[in-house]
Amino acid sequence: MNQIICTVDVALLTLAEDGLKVGLLRREREPFKSVAALPGGYIHQESDNDARDAARRVLMDKAGIDPPYLEQLATFSGPARDPRGWSVSIAYYALVPAQLLEQAGERGMTLASADHPPQLPFDHRAIVAAAVARLRSKSQYSSLPCHLAGETFTLPQLQKVYETLMNEPLNKVSFRRKMTEMDMLDPVEGRLESAGAHRPAQVYRLKAAFRDELQLLERGL
Amino acid sequence: MNQIICTVDVALLTLAEDGLKVGLLRREREPFKSVAALPGGYIHQESDNDARDAARRVLMDKAGIDPPYLEQLATFSGPARDPRGWSVSIAYYALVPAQLLEQAGERGMTLASADHPPQLPFDHRAIVAAAVARLRSKSQYSSLPCHLAGETFTLPQLQKVYETLMNEPLNKVSFRRKMTEMDMLDPVEGRLESAGAHRPAQVYRLKAAFRDELQLLERGL
Numbered sequence: 412m413n414q415i416i417c418t419v420d421v422a423l424l425t426l427a428e429d430g431l432k433v434g435l436l437r438r439e440r441e442p443f444k445s446v447a448a449l450p451g452g453y454i455h456q457e458s459d460n461d462a463r464d465a466a467r468r469v470l471m472d473k474a475g476i477d478p479p480y481l482e483q484l485a486t487f488s489g490p491a492r493d494p495r496g497w498s499v500s501i502a503y504y505a506l507v508p509a510q511l512l513e514q515a516g517e518r519g520m521t522l523a524s525a526d527h528p529p530q531l532p533f534d535h536r537a538i539v540a541a542a543v544a545r546l547r548s549k550s551q552y553s554s555l556p557c558h559l560a561g562e563t564f565t566l567p568q569l570q571k572v573y574e575t576l577m578n579e580p581l582n583k584v585s586f587r588r589k590m591t592e593m594d595m596l597d598p599v600e601g602r603l604e605s606a607g608a609h610r611p612a613q614v615y616r617l618k619a620a621f622r623d624e625l626q627l628l629e630r631g632l
Numbered sequence: 633m634n635q636i637i638c639t640v641d642v643a644l645l646t647l648a649e650d651g652l653k654v655g656l657l658r659r660e661r662e663p664f665k666s667v668a669a670l671p672g673g674y675i676h677q678e679s680d681n682d683a684r685d686a687a688r689r690v691l692m693d694k695a696g697i698d699p700p701y702l703e704q705l706a707t708f709s710g711p712a713r714d715p716r717g718w719s720v721s722i723a724y725y726a727l728v729p730a731q732l733l734e735q736a737g738e739r740g741m742t743l744a745s746a747d748h749p750p751q752l753p754f755d756h757r758a759i760v761a762a763a764v765a766r767l768r769s770k771s772q773y774s775s776l777p778c779h780l781a782g783e784t785f786t787l788p789q790l791q792k793v794y795e796t797l798m799n800e801p802l803n804k805v806s807f808r809r810k811m812t813e814m815d816m817l818d819p820v821e822g823r824l825e826s827a828g829a830h831r832p833a834q835v836y837r838l839k840a841a842f843r844d845e846l847q848l849l850e851r852g853l
Contacts (some may be wrong), residue, residue, distance in 0.1 A: 454716040489682040497677040
């Protein structure tokens with residue numbers, strides 16, 4: 412029987428005005444006490460039904476966040492990544508709209524650049540890099556970016572989210588055609604949002620069917 | 633400190649004349665002694681450098697196979713999937729051309745339908761289903777199927793592999809254009825293979841650069 416350390420870690424990603432961010436918390440315990448790191452913790456055998464459950468519990472206990480989107484990323488393992496010994500970290504990434512992060516700020520969460528994160532303990536930088544790569548890649552052909560747009564949004568707002576994630580400007584007509592093709596948005600009855608000199612824009616939300624499962628585009632954006 | 637059981641399991645996939653197959657071995661120990669299951673085993677903290685290393689060791693020790701392609705699939709976990717207690721299985725899938733499986737047959741490996749596997753212990757059917765879904769999905773836009781085609785192959789042979797994985801016939805001209813676009817094949821100098829009434833076909837192998845990393849197609853097949 413082996414005595415491997417089993418943990419979960421979560422790369423919590425959000426979009427701020429100046430780009431993609433990852434949430435960091437100062438560690439309460441050794442190793443790396445007081446150092447900013449990804450939220451993480453041991454699996455609790457008594458109460459967790461699986462690793463996903465552990466990731467959700469860690470985010471709620473440590474940051475007060477129930478993320479609208481949480482996906483298993485990859486498992487990181489080896490004898491050297493944790494000074495306590497041979498360890499396995501089942502890593503997840505969560506997408507959270509910026510508005511939802513206010514309460515996390517009160518709990519001490521800080522945001523760092525996800526594309527150029529600072530030094531982090533363990534292999535947390537590798538976890539962040541894998542999360543960013545997965546998010547940017549899936550943004551090209553799925554509903555994934557909607558989870559960063561907030562509960563409701565206009566099409567120009569959603570297009571800006573896609574553009575930030577894909578790192579390129581998108582053609583407005585073709586973007587709208589692709590969104591229609593994915594058939595993933597519900598108009599919010601009677602809600603229009605004024606947008607400067609433009610005429611007011613319809614407000615949408617993600618259809619309930621695509622809150623837990625992604626909608627895919629056959630040919631990409 | 634937790635006492636979680638940490639294992640690796642491998643869904644070894646190959647293509648036979650009648651479709652996609654998964655390799656099964658009779659278990660040597662309890663639980664489920666003598667039952668056919670995916671090759672798997674504990675992580676060895678003394679000797680394994682990471683979970684991938686453990687997966688490779690398990691395949692070599694139990695089946696005598698060093699797979700040309702091995703990728704982490706997902707981690708399965710929970711209190712009920714293993715009768716010994718709360719467990720984590722870091723699952724991998726391996727792609728092996730049929731020719732390489734001969735020695736595994738001598739070690740007792742049997743092949744079952746990967747699309748409709750028999751009853752299996754633990755959550756091994758869920759692991760097989762996830763591996764098949766990953767393979768079929770990635771086949772649409774990457775070099776992944778080449779690892780099932782053998783060390784060398786003609787373009788008609790490779791097209792047949794892609795067609796089997798994608799479950800649809802492909803247009804020959806468009807298939808060849810996409811293969812050229814991916815720029816992943818080297819012709820084997822001076823090797824032509826006769827193909828019935830057709831003129832002999834050039835023999836190819838995967839470029840060295842794409843043996844460990846996939847080559848991707850921007851728009852899919």
